[in-house]
Amino acid sequence: MIASELIQTQIPVLNLSDTIEVALKYFEEHKTYQIPVIGPKGYVGLLEEDAALGAEKNVELDKLKDLFLKTKIQEEEHLYSALSIFLKNKLCLLPIIDSNNKYLGYISEKALFKKTCDWLSVDDLGGLLHLEIKQQDYSLVQIAQIIESNHAKIISSVCIPLTNKPTHVEVILKINREELSGIIQTFERYEYKIIATHHKNIHQKGMDDRFESFIKYLNI
Incomplete structure (x- = not known):
């Protein structure tokens, strides 16, 4: 069972050029506290809601990229690796990338929990x-x-x-x-x-x- 088999895309990504105001709107609309951010070279990191709340609304996300979580998983990695990453980080979702760092989607904690129950x-x-x-x-x-x-x-x-x-x-x-x-x-x-x-x-x-x-x- 590999990461790409649990891929989801319901939560949209943010771009480095987006503002904090846009990010806060996404957090509210999608009831999440982490959102993936992409840039010209692909996946950049996860923006957390707390980091966004502490910034001015007109600031672009590029200014906050040092605060992003860098967690990710390759599409071909086993879900045991995903479980390990979830355990070591406080995540609600885990971004999936390909070998070229292209963002593909994410694994949600709910989907991984269900799969873990299946394993057990x-x-x-x-x-x-x-x-x-x-x-x-x-x-x-x-x-x-x-x-x-x-x-x-x-x-x-x-x-x-x-x-x-x-x-x-x-x-x-x-x-x-x-x-x-x-x-x-x-x-x-x-x-x-x-x-x-x-x-x-x-x-x-x-x-x-x-x-x-x-x-x-x-x-x-």
Whole structure:
């Protein structure tokens, strides 16, 4: 899945020759706080609404280009790269360019969030299992073997570094069974640390809280 497959163009671009007054009108009309700006050589950067509000209305955007965010993604880059860029910057959209720096459109945070949910198989039936593992002990092969020994399969998996424990990772597993008691017992037998579960025999709140934390981690 590459960036160009999620391209959108509903929000128009601004030109370096446009004034702050024009930019403020665009922000209001399109309910956004970032707008791409282009110039004679293609994409220049993202103008943020706060920067525009702090300038005189008759000033041309060329005078503010040092304040632009320089975030962008090449059209052929994988969406994992887009996710990383969104995580590192406070973005509502990510401009897409070609190899010649021509502006093509953007990826919206909503579209990327939906695609992330597709990757995580959020809509698929099944149970969720949340583990904490030492990085040196993490083996998706072993985890898969444990699950498959209970006649189940992993639908999706996410590995998240723990900021408060640099030597550990959190692993969120979506499994194609709604009843996970046998799988949980097997993981406990192998001395895995289970943070939370969500399946039909377990109260939902623990996993809901963890999933909410994961979405906050994604920052979208």
